[in-house]
Amino acid sequence: MTQPTTQQGKRQAVFLIGFLLVALLVAGVLSYLASSSPDGLDTVALEGCEVTETDAGEEELTGECIAKDAADSPVAGSPFADYGVGGNSSLVGLAGVVGVLVTALIGGGLFWLIRRRSGGSSDDSS
């Protein structure tokens, strides 16, 4: 049974690496095609306001809307804030790659730590 198990392990590794590559491609490349319009909830939050751009390039809200109460995130000064790198929004792909790797590492590590260990067997059909 060691032969098919090794083969299964190989298939598993190939699949996982492929899955990671797809995620990296989406975050690193496709992210440049993303729409910059507000999403559904933001659209509702902006209902009643008009968004104008000030001379400084900042967005300003005029009128009465939910979004007027929105506060800046406490980590708005983070190097990756708003999916840029150090304030450079043209590096969204790099920010995306960082996000994918961080999420995969934390997620994979966390799930590996809390997984069910069934007597050293790697089979989950019990």
Next chain:
Amino acid sequence: MHMSDGLINAPTSGVFWAIAVIGLAVSFYKARQDLTDRTAPMAGLVAAFVFAVQMINFPILPGASGHLLGGALVAILVGPWVGSICIALVLAVQALLFADGGLTALGTNIINMAFIGLFVSWGVAVALRRLAQRGGVGLAATAFLAAFIGVVGASLGFVLEYAIGGAGVTSLGTVFSLMVGLHALIGIGEGIITALTVGAVAAIRPDLVYLLRGAPQDLQLRGARQPEGSSS
């Protein structure tokens, strides 16, 4: 669908934070039985994949966009308990590293996307499990419907939170109809992405699709799925 801080008042946000923490504790307890040497790495990558796809806002109307929430996707691939941890992790990374979604608001965001949307989707998927097990088209249809209904469900989470702790600048009726209307459109995109992703995984590794494996006790009934009886 990431709320900034300040849209919902602090006491309400605190209550939803507490519910989110309790929910995640239950998820961690339940997730253990679904995580094995084989599925744990897959679950981490599913979270990373959701992070990636959430970056891709697609247009739904002139001036409005939407993005994947991922509740149906993760629930179908890795199960609802592991899946809710995946979505909460994505939201935490987005809030802490990318300032996407507030920190006070993280509790409400987790409730909406990692729990309400996800478990509505899971309910739909379980109800349609026989259809999903019939083959590619059935699985795609199940994934689409679960995703579509889940997104509308998640949008109602915000309506609820706004009703309890919103400032009331916009009337509740307006918030309700706009949220549901916009998210019905976003739900179509969510449905398509979910159906394509689940379909692709099922075509390559059907054994890694949680919905097709069924609940652990179901495995005994459909033992033929296991090619080797190495565990007995």
